[in-house]
Amino acid sequence: MRADLHPSDQELLLAADGELSRREAGRVQAHLSSCWHCRTRMHEIETAIAEFTHAYETADEPVPPIDGPRALLKAHLEEASNTSRDWSWLGFRSAIGALAILLIAFGVLIGLQLRARQRAHANYVALATPRISLTPGAIRIVTRDEVCSADGAESARVVPANLRQKVLEEYGMPQAKADLFEIDFLITPELGGSEDIRNLWPQPYEATLWNAHVKDALEDRLHEMVCSGEIDLATAQHDISTDWISAYKKYFHTDRPF
Amino acid sequence: MRLPLLVRQAAAESAKAATLQEEILGLFEQSRAGLLRYLNSMGVRDHDAEEVVQEVFLALFRHLRLGRDRHNLRGWVFRVAHNLGLKHRNLTRRIAYPADDSIFHRQIDPSPNPEQQVNARQRQGKLLAVFHALPEHDRCCLHLRAEGLRYREIAKALGISLGAVAQSLARSLEKLHQADGRL
Numbered sequence: 001m002r003a004d005l006h007p008s009d010q011e012l013l014l015a016a017d018g019e020l021s022r023r024e025a026g027r028v029q030a031h032l033s034s035c036w037h038c039r040t041r042m043h044e045i046e047t048a049i050a051e052f053t054h055a056y057e058t059a060d061e062p063v064p065p066i067d068g069p070r071a072l073l074k075a076h077l078e079e080a081s082n083t084s085r086d087w088s089w090l091g092f093r094s095a096i097g098a099l100a101i102l103l104i105a106f107g108v109l110i111g112l113q114l115r116a117r118q119r120a121h122a123n124y125v126a127l128a129t130p131r132i133s134l135t136p137g138a139i140r141i142v143t144r145d146e147v148c149s150a151d152g153a154e155s156a157r158v159v160p161a162n163l164r165q166k167v168l169e170e171y172g173m174p175q176a177k178a179d180l181f182e183i184d185f186l187i188t189p190e191l192g193g194s195e196d197i198r199n200l201w202p203q204p205y206e207a208t209l210w211n212a213h214v215k216d217a218l219e220d221r222l223h224e225m226v227c228s229g230e231i232d233l234a235t236a237q238h239d240i241s242t243d244w245i246s247a248y249k250k251y252f253h254t255d256r257p258f
Numbered sequence: 259m260r261l262p263l264l265v266r267q268a269a270a271e272s273a274k275a276a277t278l279q280e281e282i283l284g285l286f287e288q289s290r291a292g293l294l295r296y297l298n299s300m301g302v303r304d305h306d307a308e309e310v311v312q313e314v315f316l317a318l319f320r321h322l323r324l325g326r327d328r329h330n331l332r333g334w335v336f337r338v339a340h341n342l343g344l345k346h347r348n349l350t351r352r353i354a355y356p357a358d359d360s361i362f363h364r365q366i367d368p369s370p371n372p373e374q375q376v377n378a379r380q381r382q383g384k385l386l387a388v389f390h391a392l393p394e395h396d397r398c399c400l401h402l403r404a405e406g407l408r409y410r411e412i413a414k415a416l417g418i419s420l421g422a423v424a425q426s427l428a429r430s431l432e433k434l435h436q437a438d439g440r441l
Contacts (some may be wrong), residue, residue, distance in 0.1 A: 010428040019409050019424070048435040055385040056295075056404050071317055074279065074297040080319055081275040170290055205394055 007031060012042050016049070071179040128208040129245060130186055130201035134170055137186045138196040139239030146193050159183045159200065167200045180204060182212040187241050188219040191226065192233060210245050212258040218248045225251065280320055284329060286315050292405040293339050299401050310346055311313045320394045333411030336402055367410075368401050388437040392430055399426040 007015070007028050013018045015028040096167050159167075164183045168176050181202040187193030204211045211218040222236040249255055290311055297307040317338050322328065389397065395416070402412045409423045416423075 008405075008428075010424050010433060013428045013431065014409075014424055017403060017409065017427075030396045044435055045431055050399070052385055052389065052431070052434050053404060056389070056401075058382065063294055064308070069290065070283060071314065073312055074314055076312060077279045077319055080316060081272075081279065128337060195311060195336075210322060213393060222291075241265040 004037065007039050009041065009045065012038065012045055016042065016045060056252070060237060128204070128210045129243065130203075135174070135186050135201040136197075136198055137194045137237070138194045139237055140188055140189075140194045142192040142233075144233050147190065147223070147233060158229040159195065163195070163197065163200070166197055168202055170197065171202050173202065176202060184212055184215065186244070187237050188223070190219060190223045191236050191240065195226070210248075210257060214248065215244055218244060218251065221251050222247070275323075275410075278319065282319055282322070283317055285318070285335065289332060289335050293335065294338060296336065296398075296401050296405060297343045299390075299397060300340075300347060302346050303345045306346060306350065307343075310339060310342045313342055317342075325441075330411060333407055333414060335406060336405065336411070337415035340398065384437055385434060388434055392433065396426045396430045400430045401425055403427055 010023075011020070011028060015025055015032075018025070020028060027242060143225050144207060165174070165181050168174050169180075171226070183200050183202055185193040185195075186199050186201060186202040189195070203215065204210050218240065222231070225231045226233050226236050248257065252258065279425055293311050293314065294307050297303075302310055313334055318331070318335060321334070327334075328400075389400065392400065397418055400410055402415060403409075407415065409420050412418075412423045413420050418426075
């Protein structure tokens with residue numbers, strides 16, 4: 001508001017009600033002291049407030065006595081206090097109970113996880129060599145000549161997805177990642193091994209010293225030896241299915257894989 | 259060890275609740291008449307208005323019990339009363355208007371002579387008629403201001419801006435002034 005302009009009714013009302021900032025209130029006050037018109041207007045506003053207040057305060061129906069409603073409120077408050085106290089006690093007990101249940105559940109969960117880890121670890125250790133009960137090895141009826149023809153051997157290497165999944169389930173690892181394990185033939189098809197669940201097991205690629213790559217080298221070595229006549233097919237099949245790690249050591253003349 | 263601790267906790271809770279009850283009853287005594295007047299003007303009357311007031315103070319008990327904001331409890335009480343009054347009115351579908359004009363004939367100062375009494379009664383009746391004829395929004399603003407709430411409190415109670423409160427009050431007072439001038 002500029003000092004030379006008349007304040008609006010709204011500004012006068014705000015000034016009368018003390019709702020203006022100190023600066024604005026000062027300006028309105030300065031204007032009022034010099035402007036009869038606005039002072040009259042302010043007086044009219046004040047009068048309207050006074051008239052209304054008088055009418056308002058005297059016209060309403062008499063308020064009923066407070067004693068009854070006060071007693072009623074007191075009773076309601078007592079009830080609310082007791083209810084909330086009961087609830088707080090109940091809440092405390094419930095919280096303790098819930099905490100105990102949570103702790104037990106947490107313990108069970110940890111236990112299950114540890115057990116699963118142990119089982120996974122057991123699988124992991126065992127996977128360097130197959131479990132004989134699950135994977136004793138299985139062969140096709142083939143001759144040495146058939147084994148040494150490259151065509152037949154290569155076509156049998158791909159394990160169907162459903163069979164792969166069955167093998168993983170059999171070994172208790174249905175969620176195992178495909179890139180970590182090879183579903184390997186215990187007796188490789190190149191040596192007459194068959195595509196049979198008894199001849200398949202999940203072998204880790206990298207996680208162990210005696211892994212799938214090492215066994216692949218043994219398979220190649222045995223295939224060469226069978227085809228070159230250094231050993232017969234039955235011996236190769238027996239050695240690789242009985243203990244392929246020992247066979248590796250035997251045929252590569254080493255205690256550690258190359 | 260645990261039981262005495264719980265007993266002590268319970269005793270402390272009881273003492274706290276008792277203090278809170280006293281505080282609420284004190285505020286009830288201060289504000290009840292104003293709240294009833296305000297609710298009446300909204301069209302919530304008599305027993306219903308008393309019920310709403312009880313509800314308001316029980317809500318205040320819960321509010322304070324949860325350790326919530328204690329600033330300007332009078333404004334808070336009127337704001338909750340306004341909301342509960344609206345809710346109650348919507349439920350009962352009552353019309354927000356005084357039931358009769360008998361209230362205009364009460365509590366007039368007995369000292370003036372009969373002619374003055376008639377004039378005063380007419381003047382009061384006219385002003386209150388204007389007041390009740392105001393739009394509900396303006397009537398609520400004026401009512402809350404008459405109950406002593408500051409603009410900020412009114413704005414919060416009614417969910418409007420400070421500027422809207424000032425405009426509403428100026429508009430209402432202008433109408434009252436015009437009515438007063440015609441008497």
